[in-house]
Structures are given as C-alpha cells and as structure tokens.
Amino acid sequence: MGTDSKSNHSFSSFQPWQTLMGIVVFLILLIIIYTVWHINVKGSQAAKLTNEDKTAVTLLLNNPQLSDSIKIEKAVNYMAQNLSPSSEKVKSDFINEYSKFKITDLIAALPSISMDSKSYFWLNTDMKYIEVIFWSIFGVLASILYFSSESMRTGTFRKEELPVYWAKIFYAPLISLIIIFSYKLITSSGTAVFDYTSIEIIVFSFILGFFSGRAIELLNKIKDVILPGGKAEEVPAGKGILAGKIAVPRNVDGLTSAKIKVTLTSVVNSGIPVDTETDTDGVYCFKNIKDGVYELKAFKNLKEVNYSASVLNKKISKDKSIVLEDLLLEEEKKEELHV
Secondary structure (H helix, E strand, O other): OHHHHHHHHHHHOOOHHHHHHHHHHHHHHHHHHHHHHHHHOOEEEEEEOOHHHHHHHHHHHOOOOOOHHHHHHHHHHHHHHHOOEOOHHHHHHHHHHHOOOOHHHHHHHHHHOEEEEEEOOEOOOOOHHHHHHHHHHHHHHHHHHHHHHHHHHHOOOOHHHHHHHHHHHHHHHHHHHHHHHOHHHHHHOOOOOOOOOOOHHHHHHHHHHHOHHHHHHHHHHHHHHHOOOHHHHHOOOOEEEEEEEEEOOOOOOOOOOOOOEEEEEEOOOOOOOEEEEOOOOOEEEEEEEEOEEEEEEEEEEEOOEEEEEEEEEEEEOOOOEEEOOOEEOEEOOHHHOOO
C-alpha cells in the first residue's frame, strides 16, 4: 500500500521539463556515439560528375588539337582527380577501367560515371543503413523536442503521451529501413524519388523520423502496391470509412493541428457519438461506420477560446471510403459559447 502511494506521488509530481531534459541528454549521448564512430570508421559515397565537370570532359574529348589517346588520358585523369577518390587504389582502378573506352563510349557514359569518394558519412557500403537508423532517430528526437516544447508553452502537455513519444524512437527506424528497402516501389508509385547512395538518403531518413506519422501513411501506400485489392477486405460489408484532415488558422499563437477532438454523430439514428483525436499532422480517421447520415464536428479549446468546424448531413455508404477536404477551425463567436 505504501509502495503504491509512493509511486503514485512520484508520477503526480512529474514535471514536463523532465521530458525535455531526458530527450536532450539522450540526444547528446547519441551525437557523441555517432561522432566518435564516424571519426574512427571513415565513410565514402558514390560521387558523380557535376554538370561543369561533364562539360569540361566533353571539351577535352572534342579537342581537335589532341590525338584520341591523349584526349582519353587527359579526360580520365581529370575525372579521377575531381571525384575525390577514397584511396589510391580506387583512383588507379578507375583510370585503368575508363582508359579502355572509346571517345564516343566515354561521352555516352558521362551521366552514369561514379567513383567511391571520400565522405564523412557511410553511404557507399551496407553501413548506409546504420546512417538511416541514426538519422531517423535524430528526426524523432527533434520532433519530440519541438512538439513537447510547443505543448508546454501552450499548457497542453500531457504526460500520458510519454509512452507514445518513446515508442517512436524504436519503431521509426524500423519503418524508415523498410521504406528505404522498398525505394523502387516508392519510385514506381510516384510518391518519392531519392538517391540512396548519396547525402539525400540522410535527409530522407531524418524526414521519415520527424514525420513518423506520415511515414506510416507511406508504408500503407507501399502495402497497397504489394497487396492490391486489400481495401475491399478491410472495409466490412455495410460499413465505411471516413477520414480527413483538420487545418488551423496560421495567425493563432499556440494553435496546432495535433490532438483536436473530432466527433461523429448519427443524424437519423440516436446513438452515442464516436470520438477521436487528430495526429500531429491533423489527420483523423473513423472506421467501420454503419450506413447513414452523419454530422462531423472538430473542436479545440485554447486559452479559454473555443475553435470549431463542422460538416453537416454527410452520407456514408457501404463499402466506400470517404476523404474530406481540409476542414479549417474557426473561432466561435461569443454568443455561441455555452455557459
């Protein structure tokens, strides 16, 4: 009994700033590990010629005053020098390989020529997936710091959300890896295009971590590519799905799209309204809705001011998913406030 009282007292005395301090300490430790590891294990990347380099090489290969062998020798040495080889062996192998090309073949190959070059990051080996893990975690931590500080500033911090914050640190890197592994599917669906052997993969990983909610949506799109036709199985007969996004006015300090209460109420049949909350991007979703006509209302209170928006008489049919356009919260007029 005494132990329970002590634990409850400890939890009730929890202060929001402890979350920020814990995240900052964890982030600093992670940065130290990342930096020391990179100092001791040199990185590399697949460097490609810039447009200026391609122009210079083309001019060398078309110089009428030089013989073909001299043209190729000068062009290949120029490329080897400007691509910053990671070692002398890499440079030597590059020169030996492309010195055998004919002039026309070398010009045609310019857009695809690359070399293992020096880099602080691990991008040209399988260690690039360690970069994905690190940078997705960095993205999650940056996201937690941002949203936690914002909620503390507006007085909306909820300690019940702490398990969600810490869970992101573990599941976001896994989601990022899966999305990176399936980059060909992402590219073919037109959702995202990136070079997974260059610095772009680090930027992509950080964004996936920071917007982990969007990353899950992207994972759902990959699922639709791999398992087409799954939507019909997910929606039970006679029921539907209603989803959408809540937007907020830009000029209201502290008002964000996160944790907005959204209520769905049947207009025809009396029943208990169904509630949900938006995620960090303002997205909400109601599943397994019976056929009928509904009223949707979004509501948020900020500094004793109510903001709301509603959609009246929305008909939901069976076996259909409805996505509403962005719904903008507006300040309720004083006469509309209920005492």
